[in-house]
Amino acid sequence: RKSGAGESRAVPLVSNIVLRKVFHLVVLFVFVSAIGQATDVFKVSEMSGSRANSSVGASVSGAMVLISLCSACLLAGLVLGEYLRIHFKIRGVTKFFRAFTDSRDSGTFILSHLSLLLG
Numbered sequence: 001r002k003s004g005a006g007e008s009r010a011v012p013l014v015s016n017i018v019l020r021k022v023f024h025l026v027v028l029f030v031f032v033s034a035i036g037q038a039t040d041v042f043k044v045s046e047m048s049g050s051r052a053n054s055s056v057g058a059s060v061s062g063a064m065v066l067i068s069l070c071s072a073c074l075l076a077g078l079v080l081g082e083y084l085r086i087h088f089k090i091r092g093v094t095k096f097f098r099a100f101t102d103s104r105d106s107g108t109f110i111l112s113h114l115s116l117l118l119g
Contacts (some may be wrong), residue, residue, distance in 0.1 A: 016100055034067055078113050
């Protein structure tokens with residue numbers, strides 16, 4: 001594509017909206033598979049007897065704790081990335097955060113990544 005001053009810009013192979021939708025599908029797959037795996041363990045052990053049920057309950061809650069912990073760590077990483085991007089103006093971080101933004105992220109603070117994770 002040509003921009004206003006006659007300089008050429010590279011045309012992306014895949015649009016941002018497609019990349020964002022692929023990200024949504026991957027995240028959905030990760031969460032559903034983790035929860036589904038914990039639930040399948042619960043169903044199999046349920047037939048084994050009451051003694052196994054207590055350890056299965058622990059594995060289900062353990063899976064949910066692990067998912068919550070990973071999500072919290074990712075949220076902390078994104079907030080740290082925003083802090084570094086805004087206060088220290090690190091180009092690599094800015095380039096990474098701006099790669100998946102659209103017209104709704106026009107301010108200083110980029111909310112897309114955080115809102116996608118919180119959603």
